[in-house]
Amino acid sequence: MATDTWVNETLYPAWGQRFRIRRELARVRSDFQDIMIFESESHGRVMLLDGVVQITEADEFVYQEMIAHVPLLAHGAASRVLIIGAGDGGVLRRVLQHRTVARAVMVEIDGEVIRLSRQFLPGIGGEAWTDARAEVIVGDGIDYVRRAPAGAFDVIIVDSTDPVGVGEVLFTDAFYADAARILTADGLIVNQCGVPFMQGDELRDTSLRRARFFPHVGACLAAVPTYVGGFMTLGFAARRPGLDAVPVDTLRARAEAAGILGTTEYWTPELHWAAFQLPPCIARLLPRG
Numbered sequence: 001m002a003t004d005t006w007v008n009e010t011l012y013p014a015w016g017q018r019f020r021i022r023r024e025l026a027r028v029r030s031d032f033q034d035i036m037i038f039e040s041e042s043h044g045r046v047m048l049l050d051g052v053v054q055i056t057e058a059d060e061f062v063y064q065e066m067i068a069h070v071p072l073l074a075h076g077a078a079s080r081v082l083i084i085g086a087g088d089g090g091v092l093r094r095v096l097q098h099r100t101v102a103r104a105v106m107v108e109i110d111g112e113v114i115r116l117s118r119q120f121l122p123g124i125g126g127e128a129w130t131d132a133r134a135e136v137i138v139g140d141g142i143d144y145v146r147r148a149p150a151g152a153f154d155v156i157i158v159d160s161t162d163p164v165g166v167g168e169v170l171f172t173d174a175f176y177a178d179a180a181r182i183l184t185a186d187g188l189i190v191n192q193c194g195v196p197f198m199q200g201d202e203l204r205d206t207s208l209r210r211a212r213f214f215p216h217v218g219a220c221l222a223a224v225p226t227y228v229g230g231f232m233t234l235g236f237a238a239r240r241p242g243l244d245a246v247p248v249d250t251l252r253a254r255a256e257a258a259g260i261l262g263t264t265e266y267w268t269p270e271l272h273w274a275a276f277q278l279p280p281c282i283a284r285l286l287p288r289g
């Protein structure tokens with residue numbers, strides 16, 4: 001009998017998911033992490049970094065739509081966007097769908113993630129890689145924000161790995177201090193903040209840090225099936241109040257103007273608004289006030 005080949009995610013020592021592999025496509029030890037891309041039986045192609053699920057073809061749309069469309073449509077007039085991490089290209093593609101975006105800079109520390117994503121996950125980044133508005137930089141996000149000029153961006157999207165290893169610096173006071181400096185007066189930042197059911201400290205601790213540099217801190221939810229443990233949270237911090245409570249009709253009008261309305265499989269104006277209605281078990285992880 002053919003033995004099934006499975007890969008187990010390593011995120012949690014005592015609980016997790018596994019994928020039955022149809023075939024392995026890439027396995028590279030880069031200068032930063034172990035990169036594995038395989039064809040799964042159930043979720044299309046999957047990328048793991050250090051054994052942790054980053055993206056699957058089957059459900060990547062949920063996460064990419066929320067981490068890109070929510071901040072841009074909440075802002076309402078985002079023209080210059082900084083993306084940190086997101087080496088698979090999915091966030092860049094969604095950001096550039098907004099015809100209101102004039103420039104998108106993407107800073108990914110690991111060039112191998114970009115190379116392998118373009119080769120084995122071409123549908124994730126699509127044409128974004130060659131869009132004239134895009135600038136793709138291989139480098140450390142913390143260095144980029146340190147050198148960037150004040151007021152250079154309207155929105156910063158941090159689609160990094162968890163705050164361990166190379167991703168750790170993207171959740172520090174130094175990072176948020178520079179992020180606050182390089183954002184415009186109406187700017188906002190969004191960070192992937194893990195699954196609170198299993199990683200509550202990630203949302204709690206990083207929200208306290210964001211609160212030191214931004215007056216308005218919150219989070220929104222996304223139900224990403226392969227980020228096991230329930231809702232995934234996107235930590236949110238803004239200078240302007242009310243960016244987490246933009247009315248549905250306003251969101252619909254902005255999505256229409258940006259050319260996003262009707263192109264999504266998860267995001268809708270109603271779901272955007274609902275994503276900020278946090279259950280008490282998650283709301284209590286955020287700073288009070």
Ligand code: SAM
Pocket residue numbers: 032049053054055063084085086087088107108109110113139140141142159160161162166167168169170192
């Ligand atoms: N959506 C996934 C999640 O929520 O876990 C993240 C996907 S994306 C592949 C994560 C990327 O962040 C990786 O390619 C990793 O190399 C990159 N990254 C980690 N630390 C970084 C840093 N300091 N500067 C820039 N990119 C970084």
